[in-house]
Amino acid sequence: QVQLVESGGGLVQAGDSLRLSCATSGRTFSNYDMGWFRQAPGKERELVARIRKWNGVTYYPDSVKGRFTISRDNAKNTVYLQMNSLKPEDTAVYYCAAGNLDTYSYWGQGTQVTVSS
Numbered sequence: 383q384v385q386l387v388e389s390g391g392g393l394v395q396a397g398d399s400l401r402l403s404c405a406t407s408g409r410t411f412s413n414y415d416m417g418w419f420r421q422a423p424g425k426e427r428e429l430v431a432r433i434r435k436w437n438g439v440t441y442y443p444d445s446v447k448g449r450f451t452i453s454r455d456n457a458k459n460t461v462y463l464q465m466n467s468l469k470p471e472d473t474a475v476y477y478c479a480a481g482n483l484d485t486y487s488y489w490g491q492g493t494q495v496t497v498s499s
Contacts, residue, residue, distance in 0.1 A: 384408040384480045384488040391493030402463040404478030411459040415482055418463045420474035468497045
């Protein structure tokens with residue numbers, strides 16, 4: 383089992399920045415790919431960032447590319463999501479997840495990000 387706890391969400395204005403953190407415990411953090419997802423009301427959950435366990439290769443969809451940055455600190459068992467130039471359409475509950483080969487088995491409880499215009 384892996385436990386994940388997100389933090390860092392909040393209410394910000396358009397153009398502001400936020401950094402989300404996801405602290406993990408349980409099994410070896412470095413054994414997992416880590417992802418950040420979001421889900422807005424009435425919309426499907428979407429992947430917004432992923433970082434591979436072996437080489438740290440990252441992926442972002444076009445909607446956040448150039449604005450969001452995922453990073454991991456294996457010594458602290460923590461993954462981060464730096465979000466810059468936030469837009470109202472970034473408003474959602476953000477979740478971190480742990481898994482392998484794009485199958486995520488462990489999820490956090492989520493943290494709310496609200497961006498006002």
